[in-house]
Amino acid sequence: MPDPAPTPAAPIPFPLLLVAELSYVCPLHCPYCSNPTGIVGARRSAELPTADWTRVFREASALGVLQLALTGGEPLLRRDLEELCSASRDAGLYSTLVTSALPALDTRVEALRDAGLDHVQVSIQHADRERSDVIGGAVSFDAKLAAARAVRELGMPLTINVVLHRDNLDDVDEIIELAAGLGARRLELANTQYHGWAAVNKQALMPTRAQVERGERIVEAARERLGARMEILWVLPDHFEDLPKPCMGGWGSDAIIIDPTGRVLPCQSAATLPGLPVERVTDSSLEQVWFDSELFNRYRGHAWMQEPCRSCPLGRQDVDHGGCRCQAFALTGDAAATDPVCHLSPHHAALVADRDRILAAAEKNERPPYRYRTTSARQS
Amino acid sequence: MSAADATRRPTLASGVRLHRDTVRERDVLLFPEGALVLNETAAEVLALCDGERTVAQIAAVLSERYGGADLLADVVELLDGIVAEGLMDRDDDA
Secondary structure (H helix, E strand, C coil): CCCCCCCCCCCCCCCCEEEEECCCCCCCCCCCCCCCCCCCCCCHHHCCCHHHHHHHHHHHHHCCCCEEEEECCCHHHCCCHHHHHHHHHHCCCEEEEEECCCCCHHHHHHHHHHHCCCEEEEECCCCCHHHHHHHHCCCCHHHHHHHHHHHHHCCCCEEEEEEECCCCHHHHHHHHHHHHHCCCCEEEEEECCCCHHHHHCHHHHCCCHHHHHHHHHHHHHHHHHHHHHCEEEEECCHHHCCCCCCHHHCCCCCEEEECCCCEEECCCCHHHCCCCCCCECCCCCHHHHHHHCHHHHCCCCCCCCCCCCCCCCCCCHHHHCCCCHHHHHHHHCCCCCCCCCCCCCCCHHHHHHHHHHHHHHHHCCCCCCCCCCCCCCCCC | CCHHHHHCCCEECCCCEEEEECCCCEEEEEECCEEEEECHHHHHHHHHCECCCCHHHHHHHHHHHCCCCCCHHHHHHHHHHHHHCCCECCCCCC
16 A cells, blocks of 8 residues: 555644633632643742733734633733733634632622623532532632622623533533523533643542443433523543544644743643743744744644554544644653544553553542642642 | 514624624624624624614615615524524514
Protein backbone atom coordinates (compact mmCIF):
# COMPACT_ATOMS: atom_id res chain seq x y z
CA MET A 1 0.00 0.00 0.00
CA PRO A 2 1.44 3.38 -0.94
CA ASP A 3 1.94 6.06 1.67
CA PRO A 4 -1.06 8.32 2.00
CA ALA A 5 -0.70 11.43 -0.12
CA PRO A 6 0.29 14.55 1.80
CA THR A 7 -2.77 16.47 2.88
CA PRO A 8 -3.13 19.86 1.22
CA ALA A 9 -2.99 22.56 3.86
CA ALA A 10 -6.52 23.66 4.67
CA PRO A 11 -7.08 27.38 5.16
CA ILE A 12 -6.94 28.40 8.81
CA PRO A 13 -10.47 29.23 9.99
CA PHE A 14 -11.25 32.34 12.02
CA PRO A 15 -11.68 31.69 15.75
CA LEU A 16 -15.15 31.86 17.35
CA LEU A 17 -14.43 31.77 21.08
CA LEU A 18 -12.12 33.64 23.43
CA VAL A 19 -11.69 32.18 26.90
CA ALA A 20 -10.37 34.88 29.21
CA GLU A 21 -9.01 33.39 32.44
CA LEU A 22 -9.00 36.53 34.54
CA SER A 23 -7.48 35.15 37.75
CA TYR A 24 -6.14 31.83 39.00
CA VAL A 25 -7.43 32.53 42.50
CA CYS A 26 -10.77 31.01 43.52
CA PRO A 27 -12.81 30.89 46.74
CA LEU A 28 -13.68 27.27 45.90
CA HIS A 29 -11.23 24.35 45.94
CA CYS A 30 -12.91 21.78 43.70
CA PRO A 31 -10.85 18.58 43.43
CA TYR A 32 -11.62 18.32 39.69
CA CYS A 33 -10.50 21.82 38.72
CA SER A 34 -9.12 21.86 35.19
CA ASN A 35 -6.55 24.53 36.05
CA PRO A 36 -2.94 23.28 36.05
CA THR A 37 -1.75 21.87 39.39
CA GLY A 38 1.56 23.69 39.23
CA ILE A 39 0.18 27.11 40.10
CA VAL A 40 1.43 27.89 43.57
CA GLY A 41 1.67 31.28 45.10
CA ALA A 42 -0.59 32.72 42.38
CA ARG A 43 -0.10 36.46 42.69
CA ARG A 44 -2.92 38.82 41.88
CA SER A 45 -0.29 41.41 40.94
CA ALA A 46 0.89 39.18 38.06
CA GLU A 47 -2.57 39.28 36.47
CA LEU A 48 -3.05 40.99 33.13
CA PRO A 49 -4.24 44.58 33.69
CA THR A 50 -7.53 46.03 32.44
CA ALA A 51 -6.06 47.88 29.47
CA ASP A 52 -4.49 44.72 28.02
CA TRP A 53 -7.74 42.79 28.32
CA THR A 54 -9.79 45.51 26.64
CA ARG A 55 -7.29 45.67 23.76
CA VAL A 56 -7.38 41.88 23.48
CA PHE A 57 -11.20 41.90 23.28
CA ARG A 58 -11.01 44.32 20.34
CA GLU A 59 -8.34 42.22 18.64
CA ALA A 60 -10.41 39.08 19.16
CA SER A 61 -13.50 40.64 17.65
CA ALA A 62 -11.52 41.87 14.64
CA LEU A 63 -10.27 38.28 14.23
CA GLY A 64 -13.82 36.88 14.05
CA VAL A 65 -14.42 35.87 17.68
CA LEU A 66 -18.13 36.07 18.60
CA GLN A 67 -18.25 34.57 22.09
CA LEU A 68 -16.26 35.59 25.16
CA ALA A 69 -16.05 33.47 28.31
CA LEU A 70 -14.96 35.41 31.37
CA THR A 71 -13.60 32.74 33.68
CA GLY A 72 -10.73 31.84 36.04
CA GLY A 73 -10.18 30.78 38.76
CA GLU A 74 -12.90 33.12 39.83
CA PRO A 75 -13.56 36.15 37.58
CA LEU A 76 -15.58 37.91 40.33
CA LEU A 77 -12.32 38.52 42.15
CA ARG A 78 -11.50 41.13 39.49
CA ARG A 79 -12.54 44.56 40.69
CA ASP A 80 -12.54 45.73 37.06
CA LEU A 81 -15.07 43.12 35.93
CA GLU A 82 -17.71 45.76 35.14
CA GLU A 83 -15.17 47.56 32.96
CA LEU A 84 -14.31 44.29 31.22
CA CYS A 85 -18.00 43.55 30.54
CA SER A 86 -18.36 47.00 29.06
CA ALA A 87 -15.26 46.49 26.89
CA SER A 88 -16.68 43.19 25.70
CA ARG A 89 -19.95 44.82 24.67
CA ASP A 90 -18.09 47.67 22.93
CA ALA A 91 -16.08 45.10 21.00
CA GLY A 92 -19.33 43.39 19.92
CA LEU A 93 -18.61 40.13 21.79
CA TYR A 94 -21.30 38.02 23.46
CA SER A 95 -20.10 37.61 27.03
CA THR A 96 -20.62 34.77 29.47
CA LEU A 97 -19.52 34.98 33.08
CA VAL A 98 -18.37 31.50 34.16
CA THR A 99 -18.42 31.67 37.92
CA SER A 100 -18.72 29.99 41.29
CA ALA A 101 -21.00 32.96 42.19
CA LEU A 102 -18.62 33.91 45.00
CA PRO A 103 -17.96 36.53 46.14
CA ALA A 104 -21.35 38.28 46.05
CA LEU A 105 -22.59 37.74 42.51
CA ASP A 106 -26.15 38.18 43.79
CA THR A 107 -25.57 41.84 44.63
CA ARG A 108 -23.20 42.55 41.74
CA VAL A 109 -24.95 40.97 38.78
CA GLU A 110 -27.15 43.96 38.02
CA ALA A 111 -24.14 46.26 37.63
CA LEU A 112 -22.47 43.64 35.45
CA ARG A 113 -25.59 43.36 33.30
CA ASP A 114 -25.80 47.13 32.99
CA ALA A 115 -22.15 47.22 31.94
CA GLY A 116 -22.82 44.74 29.13
CA LEU A 117 -22.71 41.18 30.47
CA ASP A 118 -24.97 38.91 28.39
CA HIS A 119 -25.16 35.54 30.16
CA VAL A 120 -24.23 33.93 33.46
CA GLN A 121 -23.07 30.38 34.03
CA VAL A 122 -23.05 29.33 37.69
CA SER A 123 -21.38 26.14 38.88
CA ILE A 124 -23.07 23.93 41.42
CA GLN A 125 -21.36 20.93 42.95
CA HIS A 126 -24.41 18.94 44.13
CA ALA A 127 -28.15 19.43 44.65
CA ASP A 128 -27.68 18.99 48.39
CA ARG A 129 -26.30 21.97 50.34
CA GLU A 130 -23.90 20.12 52.63
CA ARG A 131 -22.57 17.83 49.94
CA SER A 132 -22.16 20.70 47.47
CA ASP A 133 -20.12 22.62 50.04
CA VAL A 134 -17.95 19.57 50.81
CA ILE A 135 -17.15 18.97 47.13
CA GLY A 136 -16.39 22.65 46.53
CA GLY A 137 -14.32 22.86 49.69
CA ALA A 138 -16.11 26.05 50.77
CA VAL A 139 -19.48 27.12 52.16
CA SER A 140 -21.04 28.32 48.94
CA PHE A 141 -24.33 26.58 48.08
CA ASP A 142 -26.74 29.19 49.45
CA ALA A 143 -24.80 32.01 47.79
CA LYS A 144 -24.99 30.14 44.48
CA LEU A 145 -28.75 29.79 44.68
CA ALA A 146 -29.16 33.45 45.66
CA ALA A 147 -27.03 34.49 42.70
CA ALA A 148 -28.87 32.24 40.26
CA ARG A 149 -32.18 33.75 41.41
CA ALA A 150 -30.81 37.27 41.04
CA VAL A 151 -29.74 36.47 37.46
CA ARG A 152 -33.23 35.23 36.61
CA GLU A 153 -34.93 38.17 38.30
CA LEU A 154 -33.06 40.42 35.89
CA GLY A 155 -34.36 38.30 33.02
CA MET A 156 -30.85 37.25 32.02
CA PRO A 157 -30.19 33.81 30.58
CA LEU A 158 -28.78 31.40 33.15
CA THR A 159 -26.75 28.23 32.66
CA ILE A 160 -26.09 25.87 35.54
CA ASN A 161 -22.88 23.88 35.22
CA VAL A 162 -22.18 20.72 37.19
CA VAL A 163 -19.04 18.62 36.87
CA LEU A 164 -20.09 15.02 37.45
CA HIS A 165 -18.16 12.31 39.30
CA ARG A 166 -18.64 9.44 41.72
CA ASP A 167 -20.01 11.65 44.49
CA ASN A 168 -22.81 13.36 42.58
CA LEU A 169 -23.72 11.17 39.59
CA ASP A 170 -26.33 9.29 41.62
CA ASP A 171 -28.11 12.58 42.21
CA VAL A 172 -28.43 13.76 38.62
CA ASP A 173 -32.21 13.72 38.93
CA GLU A 174 -32.15 16.15 41.86
CA ILE A 175 -29.59 18.33 40.07
CA ILE A 176 -31.84 18.54 36.99
CA GLU A 177 -34.84 19.47 39.15
CA LEU A 178 -32.82 22.13 40.97
CA ALA A 179 -31.61 23.72 37.71
CA ALA A 180 -35.09 23.65 36.17
CA GLY A 181 -36.55 25.16 39.35
CA LEU A 182 -34.02 27.99 39.18
CA GLY A 183 -35.19 28.79 35.66
CA ALA A 184 -31.95 27.80 33.92
CA ARG A 185 -32.10 27.84 30.14
CA ARG A 186 -29.21 25.41 29.91
CA LEU A 187 -27.76 22.75 32.17
CA GLU A 188 -24.27 21.50 31.47
CA LEU A 189 -23.61 18.09 32.94
CA ALA A 190 -19.96 17.49 32.21
CA ASN A 191 -18.43 14.27 33.40
CA THR A 192 -14.98 14.89 34.83
CA GLN A 193 -12.13 14.95 32.33
CA TYR A 194 -8.93 13.88 34.03
CA HIS A 195 -6.76 16.95 33.53
CA GLY A 196 -5.25 19.27 36.11
CA TRP A 197 -6.52 18.58 39.63
CA ALA A 198 -8.92 15.93 38.36
CA ALA A 199 -5.94 13.80 37.31
CA VAL A 200 -4.58 14.04 40.86
CA ASN A 201 -8.00 13.01 42.25
CA LYS A 202 -8.84 10.38 39.62
CA GLN A 203 -9.08 7.60 42.18
CA ALA A 204 -11.57 9.52 44.31
CA LEU A 205 -13.63 10.89 41.42
CA MET A 206 -13.97 8.18 38.79
CA PRO A 207 -17.55 6.85 38.71
CA THR A 208 -18.56 3.28 38.03
CA ARG A 209 -19.89 2.33 34.63
CA ALA A 210 -23.29 1.64 36.21
CA GLN A 211 -23.39 5.20 37.58
CA VAL A 212 -22.60 6.65 34.15
CA GLU A 213 -25.20 4.51 32.39
CA ARG A 214 -27.87 5.38 34.92
CA GLY A 215 -27.02 9.09 34.61
CA GLU A 216 -27.34 8.86 30.85
CA ARG A 217 -30.82 7.30 31.11
CA ILE A 218 -31.97 9.96 33.55
CA VAL A 219 -30.75 12.73 31.25
CA GLU A 220 -32.58 11.17 28.31
CA ALA A 221 -35.82 11.02 30.29
CA ALA A 222 -35.41 14.60 31.52
CA ARG A 223 -34.85 15.86 27.97
CA GLU A 224 -38.15 14.27 26.94
CA ARG A 225 -39.91 15.72 29.96
CA LEU A 226 -38.53 19.26 29.79
CA GLY A 227 -38.35 19.67 26.02
CA ALA A 228 -37.30 23.16 24.98
CA ARG A 229 -37.73 24.54 28.52
CA MET A 230 -34.18 23.63 29.46
CA GLU A 231 -31.42 22.36 27.22
CA ILE A 232 -29.35 19.63 28.90
CA LEU A 233 -25.82 18.97 27.75
CA TRP A 234 -24.28 15.67 28.71
CA VAL A 235 -20.53 15.27 28.22
CA LEU A 236 -19.43 11.64 28.36
CA PRO A 237 -16.52 10.59 30.55
CA ASP A 238 -13.94 9.48 28.03
CA HIS A 239 -12.30 6.79 30.14
CA PHE A 240 -15.46 4.83 29.31
CA GLU A 241 -15.23 5.51 25.57
CA ASP A 242 -13.16 3.87 22.88
CA LEU A 243 -13.07 6.80 20.48
CA PRO A 244 -11.53 10.12 21.50
CA LYS A 245 -13.27 13.48 21.70
CA PRO A 246 -12.47 16.22 19.19
CA CYS A 247 -10.71 18.23 21.86
CA MET A 248 -11.39 21.99 21.44
CA GLY A 249 -12.90 21.16 18.02
CA GLY A 250 -9.32 20.73 16.82
CA TRP A 251 -6.11 22.48 17.86
CA GLY A 252 -6.21 26.13 16.83
CA SER A 253 -9.51 25.84 14.97
CA ASP A 254 -12.22 27.42 17.15
CA ALA A 255 -10.85 28.82 20.38
CA ILE A 256 -8.22 31.02 21.93
CA ILE A 257 -7.45 30.78 25.65
CA ILE A 258 -5.65 33.54 27.48
CA ASP A 259 -4.41 32.70 30.94
CA PRO A 260 -4.34 35.17 33.86
CA THR A 261 -0.76 36.20 33.10
CA GLY A 262 -1.45 36.89 29.42
CA ARG A 263 -0.18 33.69 27.81
CA VAL A 264 -2.11 32.77 24.65
CA LEU A 265 -2.97 29.05 24.39
CA PRO A 266 -4.96 26.76 22.07
CA CYS A 267 -6.53 24.92 25.04
CA GLN A 268 -6.83 25.35 28.78
CA SER A 269 -4.33 22.59 29.56
CA ALA A 270 -1.80 23.31 26.81
CA ALA A 271 0.58 24.92 29.27
CA THR A 272 1.24 21.39 30.60
CA LEU A 273 2.80 20.34 27.27
CA PRO A 274 6.60 20.49 27.27
CA GLY A 275 8.57 22.40 24.68
CA LEU A 276 5.73 24.55 23.39
CA PRO A 277 6.75 28.08 22.49
CA VAL A 278 5.27 30.75 24.78
CA GLU A 279 3.14 33.48 23.23
CA ARG A 280 1.97 36.51 25.20
CA VAL A 281 -0.67 39.09 24.39
CA THR A 282 1.82 41.72 25.51
CA ASP A 283 4.33 40.66 22.83
CA SER A 284 2.23 39.92 19.74
CA SER A 285 -1.22 40.64 18.38
CA LEU A 286 -3.81 37.86 18.59
CA GLU A 287 -3.84 37.81 14.79
CA GLN A 288 -0.11 37.07 14.64
CA VAL A 289 -0.42 34.33 17.26
CA TRP A 290 -3.48 32.76 15.64
CA PHE A 291 -2.21 32.61 12.07
CA ASP A 292 1.57 32.62 12.28
CA SER A 293 2.77 31.21 15.61
CA GLU A 294 4.44 27.82 15.81
CA LEU A 295 2.33 27.23 18.93
CA PHE A 296 -1.01 27.44 17.13
CA ASN A 297 0.22 25.72 13.97
CA ARG A 298 1.92 22.77 15.62
CA TYR A 299 -1.09 20.41 15.73
CA ARG A 300 -3.20 21.89 12.95
CA GLY A 301 -4.02 19.65 9.98
CA HIS A 302 -2.68 16.07 9.73
CA ALA A 303 1.03 16.40 8.99
CA TRP A 304 2.03 16.06 12.65
CA MET A 305 0.05 12.86 13.19
CA GLN A 306 1.66 9.51 13.95
CA GLU A 307 0.26 6.04 13.44
CA PRO A 308 -2.43 4.91 13.97
CA CYS A 309 -3.88 8.41 13.29
CA ARG A 310 -1.78 8.97 10.17
CA SER A 311 -3.60 6.22 8.27
CA CYS A 312 -6.76 6.16 10.42
CA PRO A 313 -8.87 3.21 9.17
CA LEU A 314 -11.98 4.92 10.55
CA GLY A 315 -11.43 8.11 8.55
CA ARG A 316 -11.67 10.17 11.72
CA GLN A 317 -8.69 12.49 11.23
CA ASP A 318 -10.99 15.45 10.71
CA VAL A 319 -13.59 14.16 13.17
CA ASP A 320 -11.57 13.83 16.36
CA HIS A 321 -8.22 15.35 15.24
CA GLY A 322 -6.38 12.56 17.06
CA GLY A 323 -8.13 13.42 20.34
CA CYS A 324 -6.66 15.44 23.16
CA ARG A 325 -2.96 16.44 22.95
CA CYS A 326 -2.74 17.00 26.70
CA GLN A 327 -4.20 13.58 27.50
CA ALA A 328 -1.88 11.99 24.93
CA PHE A 329 1.09 13.60 26.65
CA ALA A 330 -0.13 12.82 30.18
CA LEU A 331 -0.63 9.13 29.41
CA THR A 332 2.11 8.39 26.85
CA GLY A 333 4.74 11.08 27.38
CA ASP A 334 4.33 12.13 23.73
CA ALA A 335 2.02 15.03 22.89
CA ALA A 336 1.85 13.96 19.21
CA ALA A 337 0.70 10.42 20.02
CA THR A 338 -2.83 9.18 19.40
CA ASP A 339 -5.07 9.93 22.40
CA PRO A 340 -5.08 6.60 24.34
CA VAL A 341 -8.86 6.80 24.63
CA CYS A 342 -8.85 5.54 21.01
CA HIS A 343 -9.08 1.74 20.95
CA LEU A 344 -6.52 1.75 18.12
CA SER A 345 -3.88 3.41 20.31
CA PRO A 346 -1.14 1.04 21.51
CA HIS A 347 -1.65 2.68 24.92
CA HIS A 348 -5.39 2.03 25.10
CA ALA A 349 -4.94 -1.24 27.03
CA ALA A 350 -2.99 0.61 29.73
CA LEU A 351 -5.75 3.23 30.03
CA VAL A 352 -8.36 0.47 30.39
CA ALA A 353 -6.22 -1.37 32.96
CA ASP A 354 -5.78 1.84 34.97
CA ARG A 355 -9.52 2.52 34.86
CA ASP A 356 -10.39 -1.04 35.86
CA ARG A 357 -7.92 -0.94 38.76
CA ILE A 358 -9.57 2.28 40.02
CA LEU A 359 -13.05 0.81 39.58
CA ALA A 360 -12.08 -2.41 41.39
CA ALA A 361 -10.87 -0.32 44.32
CA ALA A 362 -14.11 1.69 44.18
CA GLU A 363 -16.16 -1.52 44.40
CA LYS A 364 -14.40 -2.27 47.68
CA ASN A 365 -15.01 1.31 48.77
CA GLU A 366 -11.28 1.97 48.87
CA ARG A 367 -10.84 5.58 48.04
CA PRO A 368 -8.51 8.36 49.03
CA PRO A 369 -9.85 11.67 50.38
CA TYR A 370 -9.98 14.61 47.97
CA ARG A 371 -6.87 16.64 47.46
CA TYR A 372 -8.48 20.05 47.22
CA ARG A 373 -7.29 22.53 44.65
CA THR A 374 -5.18 25.29 46.08
CA THR A 375 -3.05 28.06 44.65
CA SER A 376 -1.32 28.81 47.92
CA ALA A 377 2.25 27.59 48.40
CA ARG A 378 1.51 26.14 51.83
CA GLN A 379 -0.34 22.93 51.03
CA SER A 380 1.19 19.92 49.16
CA MET B 1 -51.24 31.42 10.15
CA SER B 2 -53.82 32.78 12.54
CA ALA B 3 -55.11 36.34 12.89
CA ALA B 4 -53.17 36.62 16.15
CA ASP B 5 -49.89 36.10 14.26
CA ALA B 6 -50.20 39.43 12.48
CA THR B 7 -50.87 41.44 15.64
CA ARG B 8 -47.97 40.06 17.73
CA ARG B 9 -45.22 42.51 18.54
CA PRO B 10 -42.21 40.22 18.36
CA THR B 11 -38.93 40.81 20.12
CA LEU B 12 -35.89 38.62 20.62
CA ALA B 13 -35.75 36.63 23.85
CA SER B 14 -33.65 38.17 26.59
CA GLY B 15 -30.00 37.33 26.13
CA VAL B 16 -30.32 37.04 22.34
CA ARG B 17 -28.59 39.66 20.18
CA LEU B 18 -28.51 40.46 16.49
CA HIS B 19 -24.89 40.96 15.42
CA ARG B 20 -23.09 41.87 12.20
CA ASP B 21 -20.10 39.52 11.84
CA THR B 22 -17.87 41.79 9.76
CA VAL B 23 -15.09 39.21 9.50
CA ARG B 24 -17.28 36.59 7.81
CA GLU B 25 -19.55 39.26 6.26
CA ARG B 26 -22.83 37.88 7.55
CA ASP B 27 -25.46 38.56 10.19
CA VAL B 28 -25.84 36.24 13.15
CA LEU B 29 -27.99 35.85 16.22
CA LEU B 30 -25.83 35.49 19.30
CA PHE B 31 -27.11 33.63 22.36
CA PRO B 32 -25.63 31.60 25.23
CA GLU B 33 -22.81 29.45 23.83
CA GLY B 34 -24.02 29.73 20.25
CA ALA B 35 -24.67 31.66 17.06
CA LEU B 36 -27.25 31.26 14.31
CA VAL B 37 -26.25 32.42 10.84
CA LEU B 38 -28.96 34.51 9.17
CA ASN B 39 -29.63 35.19 5.53
CA GLU B 40 -30.12 38.81 4.54
CA THR B 41 -33.92 38.72 4.65
CA ALA B 42 -33.97 37.11 8.09
CA ALA B 43 -31.58 39.75 9.40
CA GLU B 44 -33.79 42.50 7.96
CA VAL B 45 -36.89 41.07 9.62
CA LEU B 46 -35.20 40.62 12.98
CA ALA B 47 -33.80 44.14 12.90
CA LEU B 48 -37.40 45.34 12.70
CA CYS B 49 -38.52 43.24 15.70
CA ASP B 50 -38.34 45.96 18.35
CA GLY B 51 -41.33 44.96 20.44
CA GLU B 52 -43.22 47.99 19.07
CA ARG B 53 -44.01 46.98 15.50
CA THR B 54 -46.59 44.28 14.89
CA VAL B 55 -45.84 41.43 12.52
CA ALA B 56 -48.18 43.08 10.01
CA GLN B 57 -46.26 46.34 10.25
CA ILE B 58 -42.94 44.55 9.81
CA ALA B 59 -44.30 42.82 6.70
CA ALA B 60 -45.52 46.19 5.40
CA VAL B 61 -42.09 47.82 5.84
CA LEU B 62 -40.48 44.99 3.90
CA SER B 63 -43.19 45.06 1.28
CA GLU B 64 -42.42 48.72 0.66
CA ARG B 65 -38.72 47.90 0.27
CA TYR B 66 -39.43 45.06 -2.14
CA GLY B 67 -41.89 46.50 -4.61
CA GLY B 68 -45.17 45.84 -2.85
CA ALA B 69 -45.17 42.05 -2.62
CA ASP B 70 -47.28 40.53 0.19
CA LEU B 71 -44.67 39.15 2.58
CA LEU B 72 -46.81 38.54 5.67
CA ALA B 73 -46.84 34.74 5.35
CA ASP B 74 -43.06 34.68 4.82
CA VAL B 75 -42.43 36.87 7.86
CA VAL B 76 -44.70 34.70 10.05
CA GLU B 77 -42.93 31.55 8.88
CA LEU B 78 -39.51 33.03 9.58
CA LEU B 79 -40.52 34.21 13.06
CA ASP B 80 -42.03 30.81 13.85
CA GLY B 81 -38.63 29.32 13.06
CA ILE B 82 -36.90 31.73 15.44
CA VAL B 83 -39.47 30.90 18.15
CA ALA B 84 -38.87 27.18 17.58
CA GLU B 85 -35.15 27.76 18.16
CA GLY B 86 -36.05 29.27 21.53
CA LEU B 87 -34.66 32.66 20.49
CA MET B 88 -37.93 34.55 20.55
CA ASP B 89 -40.78 34.28 23.05
CA ARG B 90 -44.12 32.97 21.82
CA ASP B 91 -46.35 35.12 23.98
CA ASP B 92 -44.79 38.45 23.37
CA ASP B 93 -47.72 40.54 22.16
CA ALA B 94 -47.62 43.75 24.10
